[in-house]
Amino acid sequence: MARSFQFDVDSVVEKLNRILQMELAAVIYYTHYSFMIYGHARIPITSWLRDNAAESLAHAQEAGQMIMRLHKRPALGIAALPTTPHNTIDEILTESIEREEAGVELYRELLALVKDKSVVLEEYAMRLVSAEAVHLREMELMLMKRAPE
Numbered sequence: 001m002a003r004s005f006q007f008d009v010d011s012v013v014e015k016l017n018r019i020l021q022m023e024l025a026a027v028i029y030y031t032h033y034s035f036m037i038y039g040h041a042r043i044p045i046t047s048w049l050r051d052n053a054a055e056s057l058a059h060a061q062e063a064g065q066m067i068m069r070l071h072k073r074p075a076l077g078i079a080a081l082p083t084t085p086h087n088t089i090d091e092i093l094t095e096s097i098e099r100e101e102a103g104v105e106l107y108r109e110l111l112a113l114v115k116d117k118s119v120v121l122e123e124y125a126m127r128l129v130s131a132e133a134v135h136l137r138e139m140e141l142m143l144m145k146r147a148p149e
């Protein structure tokens with residue numbers, strides 16, 4: 001059954017598929033990082049990284065559901081996984097922040113495509129932009145070496 005939408009379905013699905021693949025790559029990254037933590041912070045940071053992996057999987061699943069609701073096919077595959085050397089928690093956090101910034105940008109681009117055109121997709125994109133932005137600010141705080149002025 002063909003349905004009509006106020007937005008460009010193909011562009012929205014293309015964006016959702018990029019989000020799906022980015023979130024699946026984040027599951028792999030955070031799981032990998034969780035193995036690589038040593039020193040005093042090992043237990044809390046390992047658990048925090050695993051929570052991030054679980055949250056990324058939930059985000060991937062939500063993106064896939066959104067694609068299905070548009071009667072389109074979710075992509076099979078994940079975004080590229082470039083390997084960069086990361087030997088310290090600071091390096092892992094810095095790399096994570098860069099990837100999360102690229103991720104929040106995808107949600108912002110989705111928001112621009114659906115704004116005032118779909119309550120469901122607009123609410124979804126806004127909620128994820130907000131969640132990812134808060135997450136990013138928390139990661140920046142984790143990298144700070146002293147209290148703010």
Ligand SMILES: [Fe+2]
Nearest residue numbers: 023055056059
């Ligand atoms: Fe996410």
